[in-house]
Amino acid sequence: MAIEKMALLKIVGSLQEMEPIIKELILYENVSIDTESDRYGNNYLIHQYETEIVGSTECRILDYDELEQECKEALLTVEDISKDLGIRLNLDKDLIKNNPIGYEEAVGILNRYKSTNGKIVDEIKKKKEIIKELQYYKEKVDSIFDNTVEFDKIADLNFFDYEIGILSNENRIRLKKSYENLTAVVIRIGIIKSTVENLYLIIYPKQYKEETTNFLKSLSWRQFLLPEKYTGSPAQISEQINSEIVMLEDEIKELSGLLNDKYQQADDLMNKIYNNLKLEEKIFEIAETADFGDNIFLLDVWVKESDIDNLKSIITKISNNIIVTEEKSYAEAKPPTILKNNWLFRPFELIVKMYGLPSYNELDPTPFMALTYCLAFGIMFGDIGQGFIYFMVGLLLSKKLDLAGQLLMRLGFSSMIFGLVYGSLFGLEKHQLQWLPSLFEGGPLDAGNIPKILVIGIAYGIIALSGSFIYSIINSLKNGDKEEGLFGKNGVFGYLFFLSFIFTILTIIGLIKIPLSVPLLLLIIFLTVIVLKEPLANAMDKKALFPHGAGAYFTESIFESIETILSTLSNTVSFVRVGAFALNHAGLFLAFMVISELMDNVLLKILILALGNILILVLEGLIVFIQGLRLQFYEMFNRYFIGEGIEFKSVKLN
């Protein structure tokens, strides 16, 4: 229930061992590369190790960026070829581990493959394109209404020319309006279904050719020209085109057959090449982030502390020339965060991450958040039946969306527990179902219970805020921020101020019988300490009290203290909503209950109650979910959680 302990490993080796090392890091799948090496003064280290590690002088530092690009291009070629051959490419960890094909070989095979089989593949492609074109013609020809007309018979008229073309619906209307302005015969001969366009035949006197074509241009006319080889009626032409398509398809089959003979071979080979290229691509990408000296390289990587020994032994197996050191103090570094929570709290990481990932030195708010969120949800939405439905929906959902489903199951469970407290099953209460257990005699809406429930809301708030204060104090002190941790408005004195505020209220309403002046005096003392937080912290550190001048400090600090008073009040009152939504939940159902009582028909009664339940489940459930989030994010996280952590991204192939 915390944040995983991390370690920064510095891996130094000779250049010739770099690729095998990176390969192991990738295959380990639990290593994150740190790209901000300038923070660690690696130059000094490299200098130090240059004398210790003897590498081959034949190995040079390469332009890894260029290699990565080259690799990407080669990958595109493999994917293209495989697509043409219908080969499925898969990443295979075992194959990557023991791939018989190296990078140079992979690129070489690819080039040879392109030059021999490439021709066949190209030919298939060309034929497929011709088929596409033929299908375009066929679609138009098939769309002609009368498939017996022979258009070539009007081709050789002495005084008339004709054109067949395509018009959009919009231009068709324009044409219709302009019939009288055109010296031509206009016939709609077909409708093209796929594009909702019209096929027209226009026959016009030869002397009006220019006029007619210009007129047609103004309608965005697209002439439809069939290749001359097709003759006869549309039905015959369609038949001719069809047989041509069949012929081409046969040819493609034959060509594919030629390829298919090599297919089994190619399948295996392409997958080997693909896996190799994928690995190399990643290796080059990582190599770009390394630091280099003469013949040596240095990589900074983050691993879980528990993985150190394991990883070290894997890497040092590669050669004796590798030094792996573990950085203990990394004051300058920002370790990535991995949250480590048990099964009960893990789904709530989803909500925490929505706000931000805790940084490495921060406390993980997930467990506290999970408990308080479930509690709030239960109080606001307590019902055995509705909670059960959430639980079941969560169970189903967890098959598709694991964490979200699990989250819903926990909220549903909490709702069921509080359903037992309120004595509520699908909105029905003890006076309807006598056997229901209940801690509140008369249900939440009983006049005597309303104040109780509102007070429960506030009490919940006090507990939740106390927890937030404790988190905030620990976080600040862990980061060495005494000023905020001790004297800040979210620190120790902030908390004391908050408590005395609560005591003041309790004294005023007469729950505690002490003179009002006592808590008021405490309130003033604690507020004064908060106002003086910087000088107090400076005094502890024996520094100048007001490094930026006293005047400016007090102006700012007094305003801040006013804000502290206001926010303490509003934060606390804000929790009334927890109680209020509990009442709202019961109230909403009451409305449906009243409507159902007006009905005589039993079926109608049931229908209305079911409808009410659905509405409550969908709409009110969502509202309660959001209100709960609001309390967490705004009233609580705001106080103690920064959430600027870096996610641990392990290098992986996909």
Place this chain on the structure above:
Amino acid sequence: MSSPYDTYYAVKTKLTAKKGRIFKKLEWEKFLDFTSVEQLIDYLKKSETFQDILKDVKNDIHRDNLETILGKYKTLEIEDLLHYYSGAYKEFVKSFLIEADLTDISLILRKIARSEDLKDIEERFIHSQKFTNIPYDKLLSSKNANEFIENLKGTPYYNDLRGLTNDDAIKREFHIEMKLYVTYYKAQFERADKLYKDDRETVKNIIGTKIDILNVLWIYRAKNYYHITPAEMLNYSLENGKELKFDNLKKLCFAEKGKEFDEIVEAALGDKFKNYLNNKDISLAMNYFMHSYLNKNVFENMGLTLSYIYMLDIIINNLTTITEGIKYHLPKDNLKNYLVYRV
């Protein structure tokens, strides 16, 4: 869709401020006294309205260049207005950004058809970077008009220009312009249909008026400069005009130049427009008519925004005219007559 009344008062306040800054503070009288374009640009650079957009511009500005800058200015102004709208209203205001896209599409197509160098052409673009749906990179890579049009596939303009040959793109430039406008105004009307009744009627009236003017302008140009038949003119005309519906448009297309033409225009748009048409530059007539139409009507709805956008067009036109006048040393009194903004 949020009610337009939610934002109406916010827009009204904003536009009143903008109008005050742009329309009132530009001292047209002073511009006429300038003897060089540099002086004018110097002045504009210091003005609150244009200083931001002109700050990187040298003074030896070419007319095209100033037009580009002012075009960009209009695009930015419309983008700014978008902040006040959502839903169908936002889509409607966005439709005014399309015009800049069309200008840029035509510019590229013209250059590509004529095999001209496309170097630095991006600097002349005025379209909205944020809201364009046009694949400009693809368009710029085209080798000829055919390829260009194929690259337009997926945009609403593909069907308008399909079938256009390289030769057509040079000889029938008007085809490109008018066909794109047909689609533009169609889209604008479709978006206007989704507004509330009051807004819808107002904006359709205003745009309809603009379409009337564009149609008259188009037919006038076609009759005087292009050798095309009346039937073609009619096919290129825009739909949804306010006064000039199909029958009137048809009459106008088939009318003789001169008296017959003028009478139809006068019957539809009034004698003022007709007089301007005869005496002065036609685009001036158009701007003048639009200006007086917008000033005559008080809009208490979406019309306010529309009127602002159209006013910007007029201002931009005026400024361009002045730049030209100064450049060609047109006498002050003469130049004055070419301005819509009365001095």
